[in-house]
Each structure stands twice: as structure tokens, then as C-alpha cells.
Amino acid sequence: MPCQNFDYCFNNNSDELRGDSRKKIAIVGGGNWGSAIACVVGKTVKAQDDVFQPIVSMWCRDSRKFGDTTPSIAETINATHENPKYLPGRRIPSNVIATSSLLDACESAHILILVVPHQGIPQICSELRGNLRDDAHAVSLTKGISSTSENDVIRMQLISEDIEKALGVECSVLMGANLAGEVADGKFCEATIGCKSLENGEELKMLFNTPNFRIRVTTDYEAVELCGALKNIVACAAGFADGLGWAYNVKSAIIRLGLLETKKFVEHFYPSSHHTYFESCGVADLITTCYGGRNRKVAEAFIKSDKPLHIVEQELLKGQSAQGPPTAQDVFEMLEIHEITEKFPIFTSVHKIFTGEHGEQELYDSLRNHPEYD
Amino acid sequence: MPCQNFDYCFNNNSDELRGDSRKKIAIVGGGNWGSAIACVVGKTVKAQDDVFQPIVSMWCRDSRKFGDTTPSIAETINATHENPKYLPGRRIPSNVIATSSLLDACESAHILILVVPHQGIPQICSELRGNLRDDAHAVSLTKGISSTSENDVIRMQLISEDIEKALGVECSVLMGANLAGEVADGKFCEATIGCKSLENGEELKMLFNTPNFRIRVTTDYEAVELCGALKNIVACAAGFADGLGWAYNVKSAIIRLGLLETKKFVEHFYPSSHHTYFESCGVADLITTCYGGRNRKVAEAFIKSDKPLHIVEQELLKGQSAQGPPTAQDVFEMLEIHEITEKFPIFTSVHKIFTGEHGEQELYDSLRNHPEYD
Numbered sequence: 211m212p213c214q215n216f217d218y219c220f221n222n223n224s225d226e227l228r229g230d231s232r233k234k235i236a237i238v239g240g241g242n243w244g245s246a247i248a249c250v251v252g253k254t255v256k257a258q259d260d261v262f263q264p265i266v267s268m269w270c271r272d273s274r275k276f277g278d279t280t281p282s283i284a285e286t287i288n289a290t291h292e293n294p295k296y297l298p299g300r301r302i303p304s305n306v307i308a309t310s311s312l313l314d315a316c317e318s319a320h321i322l323i324l325v326v327p328h329q330g331i332p333q334i335c336s337e338l339r340g341n342l343r344d345d346a347h348a349v350s351l352t353k354g355i356s357s358t359s360e361n362d363v364i365r366m367q368l369i370s371e372d373i374e375k376a377l378g379v380e381c382s383v384l385m386g387a388n389l390a391g392e393v394a395d396g397k398f399c400e401a402t403i404g405c406k407s408l409e410n411g412e413e414l415k416m417l418f419n420t421p422n423f424r425i426r427v428t429t430d431y432e433a434v435e436l437c438g439a440l441k442n443i444v445a446c447a448a449g450f451a452d453g454l455g456w457a458y459n460v461k462s463a464i465i466r467l468g469l470l471e472t473k474k475f476v477e478h479f480y481p482s483s484h485h486t487y488f489e490s491c492g493v494a495d496l497i498t499t500c501y502g503g504r505n506r507k508v509a510e511a512f513i514k515s516d517k518p519l520h521i522v523e524q525e526l527l528k529g530q531s532a533q534g535p536p537t538a539q540d541v542f543e544m545l546e547i548h549e550i551t552e553k554f555p556i557f558t559s560v561h562k563i564f565t566g567e568h569g570e571q572e573l574y575d576s577l578r579n580h581p582e583y584d
Numbered sequence: 585m586p587c588q589n590f591d592y593c594f595n596n597n598s599d600e601l602r603g604d605s606r607k608k609i610a611i612v613g614g615g616n617w618g619s620a621i622a623c624v625v626g627k628t629v630k631a632q633d634d635v636f637q638p639i640v641s642m643w644c645r646d647s648r649k650f651g652d653t654t655p656s657i658a659e660t661i662n663a664t665h666e667n668p669k670y671l672p673g674r675r676i677p678s679n680v681i682a683t684s685s686l687l688d689a690c691e692s693a694h695i696l697i698l699v700v701p702h703q704g705i706p707q708i709c710s711e712l713r714g715n716l717r718d719d720a721h722a723v724s725l726t727k728g729i730s731s732t733s734e735n736d737v738i739r740m741q742l743i744s745e746d747i748e749k750a751l752g753v754e755c756s757v758l759m760g761a762n763l764a765g766e767v768a769d770g771k772f773c774e775a776t777i778g779c780k781s782l783e784n785g786e787e788l789k790m791l792f793n794t795p796n797f798r799i800r801v802t803t804d805y806e807a808v809e810l811c812g813a814l815k816n817i818v819a820c821a822a823g824f825a826d827g828l829g830w831a832y833n834v835k836s837a838i839i840r841l842g843l844l845e846t847k848k849f850v851e852h853f854y855p856s857s858h859h860t861y862f863e864s865c866g867v868a869d870l871i872t873t874c875y876g877g878r879n880r881k882v883a884e885a886f887i888k889s890d891k892p893l894h895i896v897e898q899e900l901l902k903g904q905s906a907q908g909p910p911t912a913q914d915v916f917e918m919l920e921i922h923e924i925t926e927k928f929p930i931f932t933s934v935h936k937i938f939t940g941e942h943g944e945q946e947l948y949d950s951l952r953n954h955p956e957y958d
Contacts, residue, residue, distance in 0.1 A: 387832070387833050387836040387837060387840075388833060389831070389832050389833055392831040392832065392833045392834075393833070395831075397830065397831050397833060397834060398830070398833070398834050398837065398948065398951055398952055399833030399834065399836075399837060400833075400837050400840070421952055422952065424952065424954075424957050426956070426957065456771065456772075457763070457766040457769075457771050457876075458761070458763050458766065458872045458875055458876035459761050459762060459763055459766045459767070459771060459772070459773030459774075459872055460766075460771060460772050460773065461871075461872075461875075462761040462773075462864075462868040462869070462871040462872040462875075463761060463772065463773060463774050463864070463868055465867070465868065465871055466761075466774070466862065466863075466864060466867055466868035466871075469862065469867065470862060473862075487862075488840065488843065488844060488847075488861075489840075490836075490837070490840060493839070493840055493843065493867055494836040494837055494839065494840035495836070497835075497836040497839055497840075497871060498832045498833055498835075498836040501832055501835075501836075501875070502831075502832035574772065577772055578772055578795055578796065578798065580798075582800070583798050583800065
């Protein structure tokens with residue numbers, strides 16, 4: 211029987227259509243930054259429940275050993291709405307439902323937020339491959355660089371490109387001056403989305419943007435992603451400077467010269483990039499990370515002690531990792547292959563301090579004799 | 585009788601010529617930064633005594649009241665080679681000879697280094713006018729903005745332009761990430777010279793450059809000078825943020841948005857400027873000043889107390905001045921005349937916090953609603 215009440219039918223039908231088209235969000239990663247971004251996204255989807263499904267799923271790795279009967283991180287988050295291991299004291303909204311099953315979290319998601327350490331990406335992609343919606347897209351918050359080999363020639367590759375190739379979905383990036391605890395607390399900050407298609411970029415802006423978490427979108431995704439990755443190397447240099455008792459002027463010079471090495475790196479590998487160093491992912495993220503980030507902290511402690519890096523990390527980060535040292539190694543290897551290490555003395559010296567080949571004097575000389583002064 | 589020994593005569597003659605052409609240096613200003621730059625220049629002229637005369641004269645204002653029989657600052661520096669009032673604990677080289685007479689210091693100088701607060705420039709220029717060598721040139725280390733009136737229209741003017749008009753000599757600028765104490769200690773840092781003629785710029789680079797004080801030269805002098813002036817306003821915003829207990833992400837956003845307001849200001853008033861924000865005078869000086877400078881310190885104390893600004897300055901700076909508040913006022917007046925205050929919410933809010941018209945909320949809103957997010 212046809213509906214007699216046109217308004218009711220129209221709205222009902224419209225609601226159904228709207229219900230079908232609402233996007234489901236999955237967060238892949240339950241660490242410090244993943245938990246902070248859950249605080250943001252849990253709220254934005256509820257405030258826009260005509261666009262997004264209000265339940266956000268969040269995959270957290272179950273790192274318990276066999277026989278361990280304590281609750282998993284996912285169980286703890288669902289019971290307490292807090293991640294006491296990686297983001298203690300901050301409330302994760304109750305519409306964020308955590309799970310230890312990667313497929314359960316992701317298979318019906320329209321948007322995947324990937325926020326795991328670089329090292330975890332290959333296994334996650336291999337588990338997800340072939341198990342996602344055809345119309346899904348992703349955004350990577352992961353920092354690092356990758357590489358690919360073609361006819362024995364090793365080429366730079368972005369982590370977002372790794373993800374796209376592995377999953378067959380478009381992958382944007384979100385980077386910015388975002389210390390996780392401050393973001394979770396709802397304090398004002400900014401971030402940059404680097405996207406391939408502006409359609410996905412604008413949808414991601416809707417998902418992340420709040421009055422206190424201000425998002426700008428650019429299609430210069432290579433520079434956005436590399437700024438996010440390379441700033442961790444510069445932050446290690448800043449941490450060394452702090453540990454060695456150097457001063458404000460030196461640290462500012464490190465940040466400036468580090469930004470210029472970042473720019474040169476992007477220009478070398480992605481000459482068509484139009485650069486966005488004045489965005490939050492550029493100069494702002496670099497400053498935050500060089501003053502308040504974990505890479506700075508680890509590097510400062512490393513250069514002041516005789517302990518190996520993994521011990522310093524264990525003591526300071528309680529299970530989280532610092533991406534600066536492995537990124538410095540990956541970048542150094544890429545610079546060596548392309549025979550351009552001498553153009554990047556800070557990146558090079560940071561790597562060599564971690565391997566023990568460089569000391570204080572070499573780092574100092576990498577500044578004083580920087581090619582920028584030629 | 586003609587000289588029988590050609591080599592001797594030639595060399596003797598050459599020596600004489602060289603002796604005549606050696607440049608005499610005068611430093612105008614005996615404050616914190618003037619004393620620190622005396623530490624640098626005192627050494628560089630000695631190391632290059634074929635180019636520069638080894639005696640540097642340094643004018644220090646005699647601020648004693650009538651009847652005060654304590655030694656003047658100039659007398660103290662000449663007796664102890666230290667400026668205990670403004671740069672205690674650092675040795676000023678003994679070839680720097682201080683004097684309370686401006687004319688004695690400057691009238692035979694080839695290069696004048698002007699390093700006094702903005703407020704002191706008019707009187708100094710009026711005393712020096714007509715009393716300098718015809719071939720002299722100057723370099724200003726003074727931070728601030730000026731204005732000029734033509735047919736009742738008020739126009740922006742640089743302080744270096746004020747100096748050029750008043751003295752009839754070319755005036756370059758030197759700006760950079762240079763906390764004075766660290767420069768005096770010989771710690772590594774960088775600076776930028778903005779010059780009109782590269783000939784004078786390169787001569788100034790010889791005068792200031794050392795293995796630890798690295799100078800780069802550009803002809804983009806408007807941007808260099810304005811970066812040096814406007815960073816003090818941004819540093820006040822950073823100080824307010826510190827005083828209000830805001831966090832790293834916010835402070836990085838302030839620095840980034842402040843840099844963008846600086847860029848916009850330069851583009852508005854000097855559209856032909858080719859911009860040098862990646863130089864030390866740009867991003868590096870901004871970071872140093874927002875973390876370690878006196879404007880940050882004064883602003884932090886001001887917003888945490890009920891005391892008027894001049895009391896806070898007296899308590900913290902011991903007779904030195906903070907250029908941020910007067911520069912914020914001068915800039916605000918210029919923005920009002922040109923009806924563009926709304927494009928510069930941070931500059932505007934900093935001024936209005938000092939006048940009591942704005943509080944914490946307005947500053948916060950100047951960030952969250954910044955036109956950069958439009």
C-alpha cells in the first residue's frame with residue numbers, strides 16, 4: 211500500500227538512505243597517538259551523526275603473552291574508557307569500541323585511520339589485504355620513510371604509498387604539531403592533511419576538525435608526509451644539543467638547518483612537490499617535536515648516558531618507540547644510495563651518533579660547516 | 585732619490601696604502617646586545633688587521649645623574665673590560681675602547697654599528713648628522729618600525745631608512761637568532777645581514793663572521809629588518825601562552841601563525857620583497873625569541889601579575905627595555921591606518937592585552953579563528 215503520509219515516507223526513506231551512506235570509522239592502533247586521536251574522532255562523529263556512524267571501532271594490538279590472564283588493552287578501554295598504559299588520565303569517549311581483532315575493526319569501515327609505528331605497517335596491511343570495502347580510503351598518521359626495489363634500483367617510497375599498494379585504497383596523511391596528551395586534553399592545536407584527492411581530503415577534514423583542532427588540507431602529500439617523518443631526526447639533533455648543554459641559539463639553528471635539509475630531501479626525491487613548510491606539518495610540528503617530543507627526550511638521555519638506545523627507550527617510553535633513530539637509519543641508507551650524504555650533514559650525524567661513529571664534535575661541525583653557509 | 589730596492593719601496597708603499605684604507609669601526613650602544621657584539625667585533629678586527637683598524641670605539645650612554653661620582657659605563661668597561669650592568673661575567677676585548685662621547689666614537693669611523701633601542705635613534709642621528717665621514721656606512725641592529733608623513737598620509741618606514749635619511753649614509757641591518765649572552769660566550773649561532781649594496785654587505789660579513797657566528801647576506805633588507813622587529817610581538821604572545829599555562833602545540837601554532845602574519849605584513853608594505861623567512865632572521869630568530877628572549881619573559885610575568893608593564897620591566901630587565909610592547913603599539917597604529925587589523929589578529933591581540941582591552945579569551949580566539957583557517 212502506498213504511503214499516505216508523504217512527509218513521513220520521504221523522511222523515512224531519506225533517513226534510510228542517510229543511514230546507508232553514513233561513514234564508518236576505524237582506528238588502527240591503540241598507542242599514545244592512536245588513543246589521543248580516538249578522543250578527537252569519538253566526539254566529531256557524534257557531533258556529525260548525519261555523516262558518520264556514531265560507533266568508532268579501534269584496533270589495539272593484544273600484546274599479552276600466552277597464559278597472561280590480565281585484560282587486554284582493548285578490554286581495558288571498553289571497561290574503563292581509558293588507555294592506562296599509553297594515555298593515562300584521559301577519557302576515551304564511550305562510542306569508541308576497542309577490539310583486539312583487526313578484521314572486526316576494519317572490514318566494514320569506510321575510513322581507516324592508521325596510527326601504528328612504521329614497523330607494524332607491513333603485517334597490518336597483509337592481514338587487511340582483500341578484506342576491506344571497495345570504497346574505503348585511509349589516512350596514515352605513521353611517521354617514517356620506506357623504499358622499493360625495481361630492477362635492482364632502490365627507490366624512495368612513502369609509507370602512504372606502501373599502504374596504497376598493499377591495500378588498493380587511496381591513502382592520505384595527517385601530520386602536525388600534535389603532542390598526543392595535549393590533543394587528548396582538547397587544547398588548541400593545528401594539523402595538516404595531505405591528500406591525493408581533495409574529495410577525500412575534505413571528508414577527512416570533517417572527521418578531524420574541531421574548534422580546538424584546526425585542520426588545513428593540501429594536495430602536497432609528499433611534503434606533508436616527509437615533514438612528519440624527518441622532523442623526528444631533527445628532534446634527535448635538538449635532544450643531543452640539550453643533553454650537551456648547548457643553548458637557545460644553537461637549537462634554533464638546528465631547527466632552521468633541519469628544516470632546510472627536509473626541504474632539500476623533498477626536492478630531491480619529489481621535485482614536483484610544491485612545498486608546505488609554513489603549514490603545521492612543517493615549521494610548527496618541527497618546533498613542538500624539538501621542544502616537547504619523545505625523540506628529543508630519548509636523544510637527550512642517550513647522549514648523556516652510556517646505555518644502549520633500547521635501554522634508554524625502555525626506561526623513558528614504557529613500551530612506546532621513538533621513530534627518530536630508525537628513520538635516521540632509513541634516510542641515511544637512502545642518502546648513501548643516492549650519494550648525497552654530504553648535502554645532509556645533520557641527518558647524517560644524527561644517524562652516526564646513534565651508531566657510535568660520531569660524537570659531540572662531529573655534530574657541532576655539521577652545523578658550523580653546513581653547506582647552507584657555502 | 586729614487587728607491588733602489590723596488591721590492592722594499594713597493595711593499596712599503598703598499599703597506600702605507602693598506603694602512604690608509606683600513607676601516608675603523610664604531611659601536612653605538614653599550615647595552616646587552618651592544619656589549620655582546622663588541623665581544624665578536626673586537627676579535628674579528630684583530631684577526632683581520634689588514635682590513636680593519638684594530639681599535640674599535642664603543643659609545644656608551646652616560647646615564648649618571650648630576651653629582652653621581654661613580655664611574656660611567658664607558659669608564660668601567662675601559663678599566664675592567666666588562667659591562668657589569670648589562671653583560672656581567674663576559675670579557676670585552678681590550679682593543680674595544682669605550683667612550684661617553686658619541687662624536688669621539690663615530691666621527692672617523694668607516695662603519696657604524698648602531699645597537700641602541702629604537703627610542704634612542706632620533707637623538708643619536710641628530711647628534712651625528714654632518715659629523716661623519718663621507719664614505720661611512722652603517723648597520724642597524726635595532727628592532728622596531730617607524731613611520732613617515734607625506735601630505736598628511738602616514739606611511740611605513742624602516743628604522744634603517746630613518747637612519748639613512750638622517751645621516752645620509754647607506755644603512756644595512758643585521759638580525760638573527762642571537763641571544764646576547766650566548767653570542768658573547770662564543771657559542772655557535774647564525775645571523776642574517778640585509779643590505780642594499782652587496783659590496784657593503786660583504787664587508788659587513790667580513791666584520792661579523794667567525795667560525796662560530798655564521799653570517800649569510802641577502803639584499804632582501806626589508807624582510808630581514810621586519811622579521812627582527814615583528815618577532816618581538818610574536819614572542820609576547822608566546823610569553824602570554826607560557827604565563828597562562830598553555831602547551832607546546834599552542835606555542836608552536838603561535839610561532840607559525842606569527843610567522844605568517846610577519847610574512848603578510850612584509851608583503852603588504854613591501855610587495856617587491858623576495859622574502860627570506862628560512863634565514864636565521866626569520867624562523868630561527870622567532871624560535872629563539874619565543875623560547876629564550878626577554879620579551880617572552882616580560883609578557884609571561886605581565887599576564888601572571890596585576891603590575892603595570894613598566895614595573896614588570898624594571899623588576900626583570902634591570903634597566904634594559906623590551907621592544908615587543910612599543911613595537912606592538914606602532915604596528916597596531918599602522919594596521920589601523922591601513923584598515924587591516926582583522927588580518928593580523930595575533931599582532932592586534934598582543935597590543936590590546938598590554939593596554940588591558942583584551943584578555944586570555946580574546947588571545948585564544950585570535951588563534952582559533954585565525955584567517956589562515958578560512
